[in-house]
Amino acid sequence: MKQETILLLSSRFYAYAKGGRPWGLPSHLWAEAPHMVVLFDHLLCDEEAFKAEEAGYRELGWVNSELFVDLKAKGILVTVRTDDIVRRVKRPSPRLGPRAEKA
Secondary structure: OOOOOEEEOOOOOHHHHOOOOOOOOOOHHHHHOOOHHHHOOEEEEEHHHHHHHHHHHHHHOOHHHHHHHHHHHOOOEEEEOOHHHHHHOOOOOOOOOHHHHHO
């Protein structure tokens, strides 16, 4: 039995950490890695980021956003809520990394 493959699309998750929300999906996917759509069974993305793409298509007619909307309608693009996950992650200690050695 074949195991499903899933690619998590970057959705600017760090925006949640700053109290905001993601404003879209990586449009460079269409220019730099369109083969990912056929290599993976599903593409996974943040729900808020998808909503921004949906608005880009409906309100502005952006073609790259239309592609994401079409993939969602076909069940290839799957949305998940990631805001709670990002907010639960503890901030790293300021003593991590190269500066920690000097302290």
